[in-house]
Amino acid sequence: MTWCPYFLARYTITNAHIVVYSYHYLLDPKIAEVVSKELTKTSVVVFDEAHNI
Structure with a gap:
């Protein structure tokens, strides 16, 4: 399988x-809705890398 x-x-x-x-997966609403739920x-x-936020 x-x-x-x-x-x-x-x-x-x-x-x-x-x-x-990546923090993008948590902060981007379109991605977070799917990936971080x-x-x-x-x-x-x-x-x-918080200085990039």
Whole structure:
């Protein structure tokens, strides 16, 4: 069975303790609606490269 990388990543996020990805995925409303919706309200987000925000 071959896994689709997109759906594998979405599944993995729900079970991960730490997720590292570009801040664009969290701050761009169009992308965040799809990619970041699995993050909970208790998630901690650390921005590297925050000077670019």
